[in-house]
Amino acid sequence: MRRLTRIMGRKPRGGAVLELTPADFWRPSAGREASAADLKRIASEVEAVGDYVMRLKKEIARLQLNQTLTKSIPNCRNDLTGAQSATEEATHTIMSASEAVLGSTQTDFDAYRVEVEAALLEIVQACAFQDLTGQRLARALEAIAQIEKRLHRFAKNVRISDAADLFDRAAIVQEARQETLLVEGPQDFGKAIQQGDIDKLFS
Amino acid sequence: MALDCGIPILVVDDYQTMVRIIRNLLKQLGFDDVDEAADGGAALDKLRAKRYGLIISDWNMEPMTGYELLRHVRADEGLRTTPFIMVTAESKTENVIAAKKAGVDNYIVKPFNAQTLRTKIEAVCGV
Numbered sequence A: 001m002r003r004l005t006r007i008m009g010r011k012p013r014g015g016a017v018l019e020l021t022p023a024d025f026w027r028p029s030a031g032r033e034a035s036a037a038d039l040k041r042i043a044s045e046v047e048a049v050g051d052y053v054m055r056l057k058k059e060i061a062r063l064q065l066n067q068t069l070t071k072s073i074p075n076c077r078n079d080l081t082g083a084q085s086a087t088e089e090a091t092h093t094i095m096s097a098s099e100a101v102l103g104s105t106q107t108d109f110d111a112y113r114v115e116v117e118a119a120l121l122e123i124v125q126a127c128a129f130q131d132l133t134g135q136r137l138a139r140a141l142e143a144i145a146q147i148e149k150r151l152h153r154f155a156k157n158v159r160i161s162d163a164a165d166l167f168d169r170a171a172i173v174q175e176a177r178q179e180t181l182l183v184e185g186p187q188d189f190g191k192a193i194q195q196g197d198i199d200k201l202f203s
Numbered sequence B: 001m002a003l004d005c006g007i008p009i010l011v012v013d014d015y016q017t018m019v020r021i022i023r024n025l026l027k028q029l030g031f032d033d034v035d036e037a038a039d040g041g042a043a044l045d046k047l048r049a050k051r052y053g054l055i056i057s058d059w060n061m062e063p064m065t066g067y068e069l070l071r072h073v074r075a076d077e078g079l080r081t082t083p084f085i086m087v088t089a090e091s092k093t094e095n096v097i098a099a100k101k102a103g104v105d106n107y108i109v110k111p112f113n114a115q116t117l118r119t120k121i122e123a124v125c126g127v
Helices: A001-009 A034-064 A065-102 A109-126 A131-160 A169-181 A195-202 B015-027 B040-050 B066-075 B093-101 B114-125
Strands: B009-012 B034-037 B056-057 B084-088 B108-109
Touching: A001 A034, A034 B114, A065 A131, A065 B015, A131 B084, A195 B093, A195 B108, B009 B040, B009 B093, B015 B034, B015 B066, B015 B093, B015 B114, B034 B040, B040 B056, B040 B066, B056 B066, B056 B114, B066 B093, B084 B114
Parallel strands: B009 B034, B009 B056, B056 B084, B084 B108
Antiparallel strands: none
16 A cells, blocks of 8 residues: 555645545445445556556656657757768769760860869769768667667557557648658669569550 | 650759759750759749740659649640650659559659660650
């Protein structure tokens, strides 16, 4: 009973802990006094609820939500943004160097060779982005794996089931858009339809 | 198959790098009259202001997708016969079938090369 009191104790404004007993959970509408068996059953049920709440609190703490929200996710976003920027920058450099060669009006072979070699060197140097991007992506993947592991453990230990309805308005709009306009973006590796199969549909 | 390289082409994609790639490939194929638009809505404005011989469009764009653009084009009396090639990363069979039903002339999955683009343009616009 000590445990039950600790779990169900409330701190009213006065600051004193309100002690509750199983009898406090008996419904007056039952039309009779609570028997010893009733009180035992209530105590057992309340203790089960209390155990669940305790486990829930422990599992929520193990989620490391503050660390996830203030560190893991912002760092992950920064890494992905950085990788995106580096990719765009490198693509721009490679495109510009290629366009310079493709659009060259040089007629002297030696001068043309100098132009081409300079452009190729720019392209080679731009490819260094892959090293930095790779490291950023690896770090982001590691963060996602950590968050995924915590969420898995939480869902398993708390026996979570998904709500039938979505409550996030933006997610609802996005899902409706995806369904209506068939917008999903690139397929996973190995799942996309091949150009040859598409060509058959148009032949 | 002979290609009329003088036809004006509208490239629709919200990703500037892809527009640049397609523009360069078209230039290598001999097409010089190439305009661009960043989404379906902007494309419709251009299509109503100038007569194009070919539309090459991405699918996934905001706010108007290439699929919506295709349906608008096919529903517009003045535009419905304009050849339309979808160039997209949307590579599920249901996407291809939906686009075909909506009247797309050909469909290219990204990434693609110059030869694929040439073959599709020939199939759609070749004489």
